Amino acid sequence: MLLEKTQIAETGPEGQEMFVLNLGPQHPATHGVLRVKLTMDGEYILHAEPVPGYIHRMHEKMGENRTYAQFLPNTSRIDYLSAMHYTHAFVGAVERAAGIQVPRRTEFVRVLTSELNRIASHLVWFGAFLLDLGGFTPLLYAFDDREQIMDLLEGLCGARLTYCYYRFGGLYNDVDDEFIEGTRAFVAYMRPRLELYRKLVTDNIILRKRLEGIGPIDANLCRQYGATGPVIRGAGVPYDVRRAEPYSIYPELDFEIVVFPQTDCMARYQVRMAELEQSLGIIEQVLDRLPAGPFQAKVPRVIKLPPGDTCYAVEAARGRFMVRIVSDGREIPYRVKLRTPSFANLALFEEATRGMMLPDALAVMGSLDLVIPDIDR
Amino acid sequence: MKSPLREVLSGFVSLLTGMRITLQQFFRKPVTVHYPHQTLPIPKRYRGHVVLLRDPESGQALCIACKACQKACPSDCIAVDGIKREGERRKSVTEFKLDFTKCSLCGSCVEVCPVDALEFSRAYNLASTRREAFHQIDLVRRPGASQQ
Amino acid sequence: MPEPFRLLVYLGGIMAFVGLNAAYLVWVERKAAARFQRRPGPTEVGPAGLLQPLADAIKLLSKQVLVPPEADRLLFRLAPAVVMAPALMCLAVLPFSERLGARDVPLGLVLVFAFGSIHVLALMVAGWASRNKYSIISAARVVSQNVAYEIPLLLVVITVLMMTGTTSLREIVDGQAGAFWHWNLFNLKVNPLMPVTFVIFFICLLAEMNRAPFDMAEAESELVAGAFTEYAGMSFGVFFMAEYANIVVGCALATILFLGGWHSPVGLLPGLGWFLLKLYALIFVVVWVRWTFPRTQFYRLLNLSWKILIPISMFTLVLTSVMMKLF
Numbered sequence: 083m084l085l086e087k088t089q090i091a092e093t094g095p096e097g098q099e100m101f102v103l104n105l106g107p108q109h110p111a112t113h114g115v116l117r118v119k120l121t122m123d124g125e126y127i128l129h130a131e132p133v134p135g136y137i138h139r140m141h142e143k144m145g146e147n148r149t150y151a152q153f154l155p156n157t158s159r160i161d162y163l164s165a166m167h168y169t170h171a172f173v174g175a176v177e178r179a180a181g182i183q184v185p186r187r188t189e190f191v192r193v194l195t196s197e198l199n200r201i202a203s204h205l206v207w208f209g210a211f212l213l214d215l216g217g218f219t220p221l222l223y224a225f226d227d228r229e230q231i232m233d234l235l236e237g238l239c240g241a242r243l244t245y246c247y248y249r250f251g252g253l254y255n256d257v258d259d260e261f262i263e264g265t266r267a268f269v270a271y272m273r274p275r276l277e278l279y280r281k282l283v284t285d286n287i288i289l290r291k292r293l294e295g296i297g298p299i300d301a302n303l304c305r306q307y308g309a310t311g312p313v314i315r316g317a318g319v320p321y322d323v324r325r326a327e328p329y330s331i332y333p334e335l336d337f338e339i340v341v342f343p344q345t346d347c348m349a350r351y352q353v354r355m356a357e358l359e360q361s362l363g364i365i366e367q368v369l370d371r372l373p374a375g376p377f378q379a380k381v382p383r384v385i386k387l388p389p390g391d392t393c394y395a396v397e398a399a400r401g402r403f404m405v406r407i408v409s410d411g412r413e414i415p416y417r418v419k420l421r422t423p424s425f426a427n428l429a430l431f432e433e434a435t436r437g438m439m440l441p442d443a444l445a446v447m448g449s450l451d452l453v454i455p456d457i458d459r
Numbered sequence: 460m461k462s463p464l465r466e467v468l469s470g471f472v473s474l475l476t477g478m479r480i481t482l483q484q485f486f487r488k489p490v491t492v493h494y495p496h497q498t499l500p501i502p503k504r505y506r507g508h509v510v511l512l513r514d515p516e517s518g519q520a521l522c523i524a525c526k527a528c529q530k531a532c533p534s535d536c537i538a539v540d541g542i543k544r545e546g547e548r549r550k551s552v553t554e555f556k557l558d559f560t561k562c563s564l565c566g567s568c569v570e571v572c573p574v575d576a577l578e579f580s581r582a583y584n585l586a587s588t589r590r591e592a593f594h595q596i597d598l599v600r601r602p603g604a605s606q607q
Numbered sequence: 608m609p610e611p612f613r614l615l616v617y618l619g620g621i622m623a624f625v626g627l628n629a630a631y632l633v634w635v636e637r638k639a640a641a642r643f644q645r646r647p648g649p650t651e652v653g654p655a656g657l658l659q660p661l662a663d664a665i666k667l668l669s670k671q672v673l674v675p676p677e678a679d680r681l682l683f684r685l686a687p688a689v690v691m692a693p694a695l696m697c698l699a700v701l702p703f704s705e706r707l708g709a710r711d712v713p714l715g716l717v718l719v720f721a722f723g724s725i726h727v728l729a730l731m732v733a734g735w736a737s738r739n740k741y742s743i744i745s746a747a748r749v750v751s752q753n754v755a756y757e758i759p760l761l762l763v764v765i766t767v768l769m770m771t772g773t774t775s776l777r778e779i780v781d782g783q784a785g786a787f788w789h790w791n792l793f794n795l796k797v798n799p800l801m802p803v804t805f806v807i808f809f810i811c812l813l814a815e816m817n818r819a820p821f822d823m824a825e826a827e828s829e830l831v832a833g834a835f836t837e838y839a840g841m842s843f844g845v846f847f848m849a850e851y852a853n854i855v856v857g858c859a860l861a862t863i864l865f866l867g868g869w870h871s872p873v874g875l876l877p878g879l880g881w882f883l884l885k886l887y888a889l890i891f892v893v894v895w896v897r898w899t900f901p902r903t904q905f906y907r908l909l910n911l912s913w914k915i916l917i918p919i920s921m922f923t924l925v926l927t928s929v930m931m932k933l934f
Contacts, residue, residue: 148533151531151567152531152532152533152567153533154533154565154567155533155534155563155564155565156533159563219481223484226490229490233502236502236504236505237502237503237504238504239504240502240504240505240506240564240566240579241506241564244563244564246563246564246565246566249570254566254570255504278480281476281477281480282476282477282480282481283477285473285476285477286473286474286477287469287470287471287473287474288474383571
């Protein structure tokens with residue numbers, strides 16, 4: 083089970099014996115293919131160099147060769163754990179550029195499905211993070227809850243992970259009563275489960291000792307590298323794209339931006355657990371206020387955007403995801419730029435883990451919630 | 460003196476609480492559906508590979524070989540061909556090959572079809588030892604049952 | 608029965624017991640882990656997956672045992688043999704019921720702890736002989752972990768020793784005859800903090816056996832695969848079996864010292880059945896703890912021992928001696 087091999091030992095500037103260790107590209111936990119070259123002095127990390135690119139699938143290049151409608155499946159696959167958000171960003175960018183007015187019902191359904199997706203993504207993070215730390219059981223409890231979300235979304239649009247549900251100006255199909263009843267039942271089921279996770283995991287002294295005070299990432303470091311999402315909210319900065327660059331119907335919904343100022347792994351953990359609670363609240367509001375009406379606006383068969391560029395940012399599960407479309411008037415975009423949160427979050431890994439011990443560095447990596455396809459696109 | 464002791468005690472209690480929770484879960488039924496001995500019902504809208512819909516009386520495929528799906532597909536999975544037969548208003552399809560090895564189940568072909576001739580099947584347990592089972596599925600020849 | 612013949616029968620019996628336990632504790636662990644995680648566990652091989660350990664054994668036997676070229680030839684092959692031996696030797700002195708016990712040695716308690724430390728030596732030999740930087744680091748960690756946890760363990764045992772006044776295991780159990788309030792666990796007259804002592808004993812046992820949450824040595828650990836990285840096939844299987852054998856020995860010892868051995872809780876019909884019941888209840892708790900908690904960090908593991916368990920166990924020791932002197 084040798085996942086790594088050592089290389090030549092050298093002598094560092096202070097005469098300590100250094101060696102280079104490879105972490106990955108295969109990992110025991112569900113991280114994806116990221117290679118990190120660690121220069122270590124005994125147990126301490128001197129320099130951590132992430133080497134991404136093992137799952138580079140050239141989505142941005144594919145954007146230059148496909149029409150806007152043909153690029154939709156790609157959007158789900160950039161970060162497959164929070165696929166709805168990414169489709170929302172792309173669809174939103176095209177709608178913004180073409181001036182397409184989206185019906186109210188569609189906006190509500192998009193927020194509903196996005197928040198369900200956020201919960202599913204955070205549950206995967208929760209399970210994988212604890213797996214990294216050696217607790218095998220909460221992973222399965224989290225996946226049990228996630229199955230329910232995936233079953234709901236499967237009943238809605240037919241796919242479990244890569245949804246491709248939103249269309250320009252609307253949705254692929256309308257929500258039915260079965261989905262709404264199921265979602266209400268899920269919200270009622272999930273709140274006690276969050277309580278269970280709190281008692282089993284969050285309050286657990288072993289976990290607390292493992293995460294408290296480990297891996298401080300302060301607001302300055304986040305700003306230098308552009309880290310967003312729970313990373314920056316765990317550093318005390320109340321930055322959330324849903325409030326900073328409001329989109330869809332988020333201005334009408336009542337939810338808090340959860341911030342924890344401690345900057346350690348525990349703060350980031352608690353931000354995500356609290357976000358689960360907030361998402362459940364948003365889902366309840368949306369269900370109560372879901373308007374009747376059409377779910378698809380009239381859009382031309384072939385979408386051609388006017389020349390120029392458009393951006394649209396969303397708060398994905400991992401941070402700020404932004405799509406920038408540069409159009410030259412044709413039906414195929416000139417350039418599709420995907421600004422992914424995990425790329426920026428990974429960038430601060432090197433500085434954050436200088437001088438740390440290896441298990442702590444892995445806890446930090448888990449707390450950053452990196453999804454490697456998101457880094458490499 | 461008091462505080463570390465209290466921390467030890469509260470830490471120990473948190474461990475016992477965690478153990479009680481796992482023990483409660485121990486006595487509940489497993490959530491696993493033991494496939495293949497048990498299966499789950501497949502939702503109506505499940506996205507299996509696309510199939511051609513047929514006219515209930517004549518049994519002929521509704522497809523008019525307009526190639527809209529072929530143009531809409533992002534992955535070049537579809538190859539359609541058709542001829543206009545004598546006495547018919549529209550073309551009828553002679554060949555409809557789906558390359559399921561590249562299909563991403565996006566639904567563009569289903570959506571864009573002007574006569575609603577395509578729909579998703581509910582075939583989820585596709586397994587074969589031959590590449591031909593997926594590489595160029597001939598949808599004209601297949602029965603095209605929409606409920607599977 | 609002539610003595611050498613009786614000993615041979617017992618030896619065979621003990622080896623069979625250890626072997627069956629090692630094999631079927633794997634099944635118990637996998638099924639229990641599965642139930643804690645709301646899934647069925649092994650079900651395909653044999654009824655309820657009971658033949659799964661057999662399938663695993665066949666798989667391990669069929670793998671090639673690769674000896675790394677730079678490894679120390681003799682020590683590499685010696686380590687799996689040495690790791691199994693202490694469990695067998697300890698079981699020779701543990702009494703299972705009034706009439707079942709290979710050899711009742713007057714210094715049985717001391718013997719068990721003397722032999723128990725050898726398995727750590729075997730792990731160190733395994734790590735060293737592999738000539739793999741990470742195996743050595745991992746093995747060294749195991750040694751320091753075991754040394755750290757020996758101390759509170761022995762302090763607790765000395766407490767029990769003071770209470771019972773004898774090192775013979777059979778006499779310790781005889782002193783707990785009767786219903787469950789006679790057990791050492793509930794002997795609050797002499798040591799009001801006896802349950803705390805038992806908890807400390809149990810924690811130290813978990814650390815000695817390298818079980819989660821103290822399983823740095825063998826975990827699918829964050830970085831290295833542990834002291835047995837280079838072992839493949841059945842030699843790895845032997846380390847695995849030795850771990851379960853040690854669990855059996857540890858829990859048997861806990862049963863004898865604290866839970867009254869083969870005496871029944873209601874004072875009637877003592878016997879082997881009660882001993883096994885208590886033994887397997889404790890093993891279930893060991894498995895339960897493993898699947899509930901994440902792992903600690905290494906230095907916290909040591910901190911727990913040196914800064915928390917040792918002061919508490921010394922305090923209970925002093926308390927016991929004071930209570931015994933005054934009352």
